[in-house]
Amino acid sequence: MNKNVKDAFSFSKKELNGLLVFAVLLVLVALAPVIYSFFVPPQVYDHVAFEKEINAFMASAQKKETRKFRPFLRDEVENRELSGELFSFNPNNLSVSDWQRLGLTAKQIKVIKNFESKGGRFYKKEDLRKIYSIRASDYERLEPFITIPEKKDAYKEAAYKKPDMKFAMPVDLNSADSAQLESLNGIGPAFAIRIIKYRNRLGGFCRKEQLREVYGIDSLVYQKLVNRVVVRPEAVKQISINTATFDDLRKHPYLTYKQMNAIIQYRKQHGNYKDLDGLRPIAILNETVLNKIAPYLSFATN
Template sequence: MVVLIALIRAIPAVYSFFFPELTNPETERLAINKLSWMKSDKEAAHRQQKMEAPVLKSTLFNFDPNLIDADDWQRLGLSAKQAGVMARYKGKGGRYFKKEDLQKMYVISPEMYERLIPYISIGLGKDRQRQQLNPEYTAKNYPAQQKPLSIPLNTADTLQLMEVRGIGPAFARRICNYRQRLGGFYKKEQLLEIYGLDSLKYAEIKDQLSLDDLVLTTINLNTALFDDLKNHPYLKYKQINAIIQFRKQHGNYGNIADLRKVAILSAETIEKLAPYISF
């Protein structure tokens, strides 16, 4: 009997050992809520930290994207790398003709474009642009321009050519280099022979250019050597050799008609070359 009573009293302890009591539901709920609050607090702290993270300082001002440089783009909020892209585009002759053109630049995000658009002023003018960038700059008082822009094609330097709407540094250099090789332009349409200058670009710039009375540089075919002719864009090396050999075999050229006897020269080539040769 004593043994039986001892076994009955031991049953709860044994049961508890093999079958532990389940967690109190209320205690479990409170623990879950505490974990949830801790997670929420952590996320809130992360958001606050992100909001308080330092951002690139920018200064917004009225600007013409055709005139500003890399430093100015950085002042507007672009990174050094993005500003470099904008500067290289300008350096290669890239131009903006309306505000929307800025959207074509992949380094200008939609958000950045929306920030900048109220300040974009195409054709702002160099003096006004300089005043925006440097308040101490005093604009020069030029007399009002009465006539439309007319830049002399045969005597203008690169800076003068860049005053033409549609001509940037790259095209200005190409025009001057090609003019040097030719000996001068005798018609505006010769600009179409310049690399990268297509009919659309020509239509944009032609009315802003004029043909001055500069005398074209000519080459005397009766005394010219190979080196005198090799850089002319209208002649290839084989044609130059043919011109010189024909002269050696038949004597000096007297006129254009004699040049037509050189079989390798087409009528089109002779017509283009005529203003640049003498006898």
Template structure:
């Protein structure tokens, strides 16, 4: 080899020795890890550490098992508790169907069938519902009670107590105030005030028909009111024609001022009136006026 190197590369002896030493060093560096692993003594294993590792491994294994068991229990589907009771499939709602064991979706399918006009006329009609299995039908059939039309009609048309029209409260016109008159159906506070004002002007009502003399009360309104009122003639304010002056007839709609004055002047000239017929001697007084005044006049000395 030395001769080959000298012939091809012209190495001197010193160069040859240097190359050889370099090759040996490279070889040693390459083989060192392998040789070291063969000659290195094994470290003794600590038995306590090894036991602790084994225990930790076992504990982790148990925890994992518990987690798996808990996972299975948590997501275990709940068993639906079924109830059994007498029912009419034409009337019960979703909640009752679910108590019987159907799901919410199954119950809704039956309600939809009914809302579209479907009816269960006999127990076997439940079979035509695809939501009810044969097994479910067998369980429910003994509890089905479908009311016939007669039962439904009797239930729908329960006799009600006859309506009794409340008795109308009758108000006395000559003594009532506005609050009492307001209780009359169809009067109200506006008409109550008008009635009282007119009553004070004439001295009281001697017949019901006088209500039509009140502003706003026509024949139709009168018919509505007449059965709710009564007249007490003893409460009419009387006027003694032989002592009365013009002021006693002030604002009275039945007689004008000129007529009252003529009546007073005639009395002063001819003396007291003895009866109603004496008023006809006053030329300005018409028979109609005398007739209107008759219920309100008295003839005393």
């Protein structure tokens, strides 16, 4: 029995060598991570840059979402009802702050101010109800406090009679001041200022139809004015095309910067212009432009 036990637990030289090699391999496997990290340093990841990219993406997404809902927010603000404070008021030229005190929304006030800027006036209480942004409930709340002086009603009656006055003196567009222009039906202070500014840019009106070029004067307003105004073309201030500088030309509404520059450069290369035909070789000046600017050009060489 002792021999059997000894044979079971004894190893041959070959087996011992195998065990030794196996033990060495186990040690190497156990030490492999340490050895690898010694020769190959572990890679360090920069999370800061990654977090910046995440934050930038989130901010961009939030901005797009805000932009998406901005129209809804604007409408909500403009239509938001305010708590009103009632007091006697004249709706003509009433300040924005007073309209707000009365409880009107930003959108309602904007519509009223646009109406006034186009020469609109309130002649009687019911005129406020005609403003499309004023609700029936708003008008019923404000109506007892609306006070419009009687002289405004008299002014309105006179204004209504203007188109029918057979002997009313026509207004000269090239010499009229703002008060004379405001006497025309449909022309308020804002329109009068625009007409005068545009007249100064042109150098004067040479035909009535040019009123349509004034911002805000549509076909309806023009039809009210056409029989009440006159134009004296001789009052038009002309530009001496043979001596004009870029600054002399640049305020005129009928010419673009490129066209002005082309006129000056062509004159430098080919000499003075004798008449309108001298401008026709300039490619960017078509017949429409030439016909519009012709009354404003002088070809005198002195």
